[in-house]
Amino acid sequence: MNKSLNFLKISILTLLSCSLTFATPKKDKAPGDFYEEISRFNKILSEVNRKYVESVDPAEISDAAIEGIRNILDPHTVVFGPEDFEDLKISMEGKFGGVGITISLRDNVLTVISPLAGTPAFRLGIRAGDKIRKIEGKDTKGLTLDEAVEKLRGKIGTDVTISIEREGIPELMDFTITRDEIIVHAIPYYSIIKNDIGYIKLATFADNTTEDLENAIKELKKQGMKKLILDLRYNPGGLLNQATSVSELFLKKGNLIVSTKGRTQQTEAFARKDGVLSSDIPLVLLVNQGSASASEIVAGAVQDWDRGLIIGKTTFGKGSVQTIFPLDNQGHALKLTTAFYYLPFGRCINKKENGIHGLQALEESMNEEVKDTLKQDTTVIDTFHTNKGRKMVGGGGIIPDIDVELDAIPWVVQVQERMAMYFKFAVKVRPALEKAGVKVDLNWNVPDSLYEQFRNFCMKDTNFTKIKSNAIATAELLEKSLLTEQKFMGDSSKTISDSLLSLRIKELKEALDLAKMRQFEEYKTYIKDGIKRELLTAISGDSISTTFTLQHDKQVQTAIQYLSDLDLYKKALSAEQTKNKSKEKNNSKKK
Numbered sequence: 001m002n003k004s005l006n007f008l009k010i011s012i013l014t015l016l017s018c019s020l021t022f023a024t025p026k027k028d029k030a031p032g033d034f035y036e037e038i039s040r041f042n043k044i045l046s047e048v049n050r051k052y053v054e055s056v057d058p059a060e061i062s063d064a065a066i067e068g069i070r071n072i073l074d075p076h077t078v079v080f081g082p083e084d085f086e087d088l089k090i091s092m093e094g095k096f097g098g099v100g101i102t103i104s105l106r107d108n109v110l111t112v113i114s115p116l117a118g119t120p121a122f123r124l125g126i127r128a129g130d131k132i133r134k135i136e137g138k139d140t141k142g143l144t145l146d147e148a149v150e151k152l153r154g155k156i157g158t159d160v161t162i163s164i165e166r167e168g169i170p171e172l173m174d175f176t177i178t179r180d181e182i183i184v185h186a187i188p189y190y191s192i193i194k195n196d197i198g199y200i201k202l203a204t205f206a207d208n209t210t211e212d213l214e215n216a217i218k219e220l221k222k223q224g225m226k227k228l229i230l231d232l233r234y235n236p237g238g239l240l241n242q243a244t245s246v247s248e249l250f251l252k253k254g255n256l257i258v259s260t261k262g263r264t265q266q267t268e269a270f271a272r273k274d275g276v277l278s279s280d281i282p283l284v285l286l287v288n289q290g291s292a293s294a295s296e297i298v299a300g301a302v303q304d305w306d307r308g309l310i311i312g313k314t315t316f317g318k319g320s321v322q323t324i325f326p327l328d329n330q331g332h333a334l335k336l337t338t339a340f341y342y343l344p345f346g347r348c349i350n351k352k353e354n355g356i357h358g359l360q361a362l363e364e365s366m367n368e369e370v371k372d373t374l375k376q377d378t379t380v381i382d383t384f385h386t387n388k389g390r391k392m393v394g395g396g397g398i399i400p401d402i403d404v405e406l407d408a409i410p411w412v413v414q415v416q417e418r419m420a421m422y423f424k425f426a427v428k429v430r431p432a433l434e435k436a437g438v439k440v441d442l443n444w445n446v447p448d449s450l451y452e453q454f455r456n457f458c459m460k461d462t463n464f465t466k467i468k469s470n471a472i473a474t475a476e477l478l479e480k481s482l483l484t485e486q487k488f489m490g491d492s493s494k495t496i497s498d499s500l501l502s503l504r505i506k507e508l509k510e511a512l513d514l515a516k517m518r519q520f521e522e523y524k525t526y527i528k529d530g531i532k533r534e535l536l537t538a539i540s541g542d543s544i545s546t547t548f549t550l551q552h553d554k555q556v557q558t559a560i561q562y563l564s565d566l567d568l569y570k571k572a573l574s575a576e577q578t579k580n581k582s583k584e585k586n587n588s589k590k591k
Contacts, residue, residue, distance in 0.1 A: 045061065074337050076318070076337050077322070078334075080332065080335065081332060085332065086331065088324075092206055092238065093206065097154055097158075097179045097182065098154070098180075099152050100118075100119020100120055100182050101114070101116065101119070101126055101152075102114050106131075106420055106424065107463065109131050110131065110140045110145075111129065111132070112129065112132065112164075113128060113423075114128045115127070117541060117542075119182055124177060127430075127538070129166075129167060129427025129430070131164065131165040131166075132148070133164070133172055134162065135148070135152065136160060137163075156179055156180055157179065158179050159178050159179070160176070160177055161177075162175055167428055167431055183208075184206070186204050186206050186209040186212045187201060187202055187216050188201055188203055188546075189542070190220060191220075192223050193547075193560070195564075197225070197227045197228070197229065197560055197564070198229065199228075199231065199550065200216050200228065200229070201231045202230060202295075204235060204237075205295075210242055210248075213246060213249060214249060217276055217277055225281075227282045229284045229285075229556065229560075230283065230285050230286070231556075232285055232287050232295040232298065233287060233290060234291070235295040236292050237292045237293025237296075238293070239294065240294065244257045244258060248272065248275060249275045249277055250277050250283060250308065251271040251274075251302075252271060252305075253272065255271045255301075255305055255344065257269045257271060257297070257301045258297050258301065258342065260340070261340060262321070262338045262339030263338075265339045267339075282308070282566065282569055283302065284309045284562060284563060285309070287299050287310055287311075287312045287314075287315050289314065290316065292315065293318045296315050296316070296317075296318065296397065296398050299315065299398045300344075300347065300349060301343065303343075303386060303392070304387065304392070305386070305387050306386050306390065306573055309559075309562060309569065310398060311402040311555060311559050312400050312402075312403075312404055312555050313400065314397045314403075315397040316354075317349055317351030317396055319342075320337045320354065321337065321339040322337055322338065323335070323336055343384075347392060347394040349396065349397050350395065351396055351397060382395060388574070388575050389575035390574075401572055402558065406554055406555065407554065410522070410526070412516060412520060413519075413527065415467050419463055421454075421458055421464060423534055425534070426535045426537070427538065429450070440532075440535045440536060442547065442548055445528075446531050446532050451528055451531065455527075476509075478505065532548065533545055533548055533549055
């Protein structure tokens with residue numbers, strides 16, 4: 001029997017052990033004996049390997065078995081191959097050897113999205129929008145993003161040569177870059193954004209997160225910060241120990257932060273000292289549906305102890321803890337859910353689709369087209385109370401104290417963002433603006449002439465113009481359906497184009513096209529802001545661009561509103577405010 005099949009057996013045995021540990025047995029069937037089930041599975045593998053009509057790759061069977069096991073476990077239990085496991089370790093450690101650029105595929109061309117400040121690529125003058133045509137003399141056409149990243153990363157101190165195509169320069173430019181340690185910062189941005197209000201963007205929970213956050217808080221204090229906004233939006237989480245130590249920065253010594261409970265794991269984490277941000281400094285945490293795991297632990301601890309306001313949208317609802325188990329010396333590893341975590345006053349915010357049998361629950365929820373309102377109203381919901389008596393509910397993520405819905409993005413702007421039109425336009429016009437001596441900074445306004453140039457740029461881009469709105473696509477389907485119906489009714493001597501109906505459909509499509517074009521004018525200010533944002537990113541860097549973006553961020557501006565009015569802030573944190581909200585909700589139901 002070959003080595004790969006032996007490895008397969010070891011992997012499956014490990015995974016079956018986990019599955020039998022976590023799967024809830026059906027009521028009408030007693031759980032099987034562990035060793036009997038392993039023996040039965042081994043016999044199946046052996047017979048398939050020896051007698052199946054064709055040879056089968058053991059890796060394919062392994063992958064299928066692992067996927068099946070995930071269906072009865074949860075979505076966060078994963079088996080990593082060597083490359084994926086290495087990427088995971090890099091993301092947790094927050095550093096690697098590389099050149100210092102963020103890249104993506106734009107129109108199937110490997111393109112620099114932005115150079116990271118202070119890195120080798122940044123120092124050599126690599127720009128946003130540069131197209132990487134060659135790596136070490138070999139054409140990048142057909143390379144996947146992962147393959148390109150693998151070629152650019154390498155041992156610190158080694159060289160890699162890339163050939164760049166740049167807007168306005170006819171020939172390829174060669175850059176030989178010496179790889180260096182690239183640190184992925186947990187805090188990409190912090191600043192005083194208005195008067196004495198500080199803002200910190202926390203992007204991930206890696207090894208250095210708490211230290212970086214503490215340093216940012218101290219620096220903002222030196223700059224006169226007396227109130228703080230901590231932005232956890234789209235933060236997917238990370239290390240549990242970092243979640244607890246970050247929470248500790250805001251709480252009092254002895255406050256319970258989080259507890260974990262599993263079959264083999266039960267822990268409690270308390271604040272070991274008073275936080276560096278004293279309790280007299282008002283605090284707002286921004287969250288949304290992309291805030292998960294470690295982010296939710298921090299937000300939940302702050303909310304349970306009434307330490308600050310949570311503003312934004314309900315979080316992802318991942319209340320489980322994963323542990324990494326290496327499987328062999330080849331780099332394979334198992335990330336296994338080993339416990340659920342609970343907030344200080346007993347809440348578990350884990351959503352059903354993120355728990356045991358989570359993939360099945362997710363599929364069922366996606367297939368559910370109509371929800372029974374009466375059933376929702378009578379469903380028993382676990383309720384909890386914060387330190388001051390504010391009412392909270394479990395099982396559905398962190399529900400913000402102040403819910404702020406973002407404005408809907410108009411269709412034409414959605415397409416512009418999706419097709420990277422602002423990015424491509426900034427790359428195109430940058431050389432001309434620099435040649436003309438235009439200073440693009442926070443005080444610069446996009447002139448109408450540049451706006452018109454952008455609109456023409458969009459309408460000449462075939463990728464942009466071929467995208468149809470839902471209304472136009474529906475009109476075309478209607479036209480096809482009418483033609484089919486006409487033929488079915490035996491009126492094939494005439495086509496739909498001969499009829500009055502055809503004229504009406506044509507008028508409808510023209511009206512929809514005009515409506516699409518009117519959105520350019522209707523959302524002119526929005527589009528100008530997009531042009532300015534991308535030019536600031538390309539010319540001045542992410543920091544200046546972020547400063548500009550925050551000025552138009554509805555959730556950030558709401559946070560500023562509450563921090564600027566301390567009576568409003570304190571009222572939102574009071575238990576009486578929670579009672580009033582409940583009364584309003586009950587009254588609306590009675591109506």
